[in-house]
Amino acid sequence: MPELPEVEVLVRYLRPLIRSRTIRGMDVRRVKVLAPTTTRELKRVLLGATFTGLSRRGKYLLFQLRRRRNSAPVTLLGHLGMTGRIYLARHSAPLPKHTAVVFDLGREKMVYEDTRYFGRLTLDTTAVEIIGPEPLDDGFDVTTLARALKRSGQPIKVKLLDQTLVAGIGNIYASEALFRAGISPKLPARQLTPKQVERLWRAIRRVLREAINGGSTVPLNFGRSGGSDGLFYFGRAAGTPDFYEERLWVYDRAGQPCQKCGAPIKRIVQAARSTFYCPHCQRKGDPAIPKPTA
DNA sequence: CACCATGTTCCTTG
DNA sequence: CCAAGGAACATGGT
Secondary structure: OOOHHHHHHHHHHHHHHHOOOEOOEEEEOOHHHHOOOOHHHHHHHHOOOEEEEEEEEOOEEEEEEEOOOOOOEEEEEEEOOOOEEEEEEEOOOOOOOOEEEEEEOOOEEEEEEEOOOOOEEEOOOHHHHOOOOOOOOOOOOHHHHHHHHHOOOOEHHHHHOOOOOOOOOOHHHHHHHHHHHOOOOOOEHHHOOHHHHHHHHHHHHHHHHHHHHHHHOOOEEOOOOOOOOOOOOOEEOOOOOHHHOOOOOOOOOOOOEOOOOOOEOEEEEEOOEEEEEOOOOOEOOEOOOOOOOO
16 A cells, blocks of 8 residues: 555645535445445435545545535545555546446546555544554654553564554555664564664654655656556656656665665565565664764 | 565464 | 464455
């Protein structure tokens, strides 16, 4: 899935486009993505409702709607899983093979497509209530992070994927943040020194913010028509120069030279998922040592 | 055919 | 009860 930055970029793009738009019809082609909501219930609640807002929490999308003026707001929760996309299209545009839900918004349609159908679009909002702090908010401070890490002996990389620790970090940015912090992905969470926790905290925020900025300044093709996906997940719009390619330091770069020290990047498996890191810059218990000072 | 893939949840085991 | 590990979900790319 899109991790936090990709979802944030999507939200910023979509929000102004759907505000004040009314749902005039719905076509549910894969009921699984609504679970536990049923098609009948979704239609009962959403047909005729108007979008009033869109926000993000972790990797979740929170669509805000109102059925009538001054009536109680309704929340539609979205999650893109690994391969989900949401975009607006003309009615004449052909629907992709794995379209899960289509909303008729009048002049256009909003398409939710998901090749692997791991995503969700549902009225059940319990999932979002149990996730941890937003990494880019003030509520996410070093002390909170340090305290949470102290209670776990899991490798720090695996811990970063725990959405109750911090919301929104996925497999790509977990590796990236650890590289930027110069910390070994294998280091048990409770063994991070206060200095390392501080560096990790900074690295998480920096990596996520940079990715959001990158995605916000590049022309993106949210519907991916006619393009292959970059790792940023949204296809770039036609004609976008290559130098806009998202820049990752270690993810999916096994064997390539580390851009800091030249050592080959390694790939290992942790909790059944790939981890990429520089064995030289990210040594266990040995915080990245800057150039030896003369 | 084999293995890999941006995620989460559920089940089993210890 | 909790932590850890693995399978499941479903489809496609290499």
